[in-house]
Amino acid sequence: MDAVENQARDRGALHKSYTLQSVRKLLIRHGFPCPIPDRRPVERDEEQVTDWGRRLALDA
Template structure:
């Protein structure tokens, strides 16, 4: 199953979904119909039917979350180190410009932690930790925001007319 956020569910989201399944289990025990449970919990009837079959076989314990599909390759402490490395910039790691690409991030992970990631794996790792894939606007180092604002307010209206 694919998730929009690219990388599965967070621990909090997994716990939230498990809570919904446990509420359904309480209603199974009360003998409520699947359609009423689905409407109340705002899930599909098919999910309720699947959960009911699991509950019939193993009780509420069968509806508990199984946890992550796999352990993350980089621990939180290692990811913090990776963040520090990324903050240094690509030039500090030997690339000619200041643009991070997935291939470069993947290479830094391999060099620093001796872990192998695919490009998509590196992308999902970064997305899970709040990074975006947007390219920042290029701004001159010498740019003075006060002067730009003054120019837009004073000079630009005269140029327009």
């Protein structure tokens, strides 16, 4: 085997999958804070918020 084949095989052997909760814990452990807005929005258009949620659901 050449070096490229070895690298590809090694990457497959080290593949891990994490749950969202595990990723959150890892990020916090390594010092990445949760994003918190500085202030509340001045105004909020509920129709736009609903449309945005629908677009996200369709993309998923």
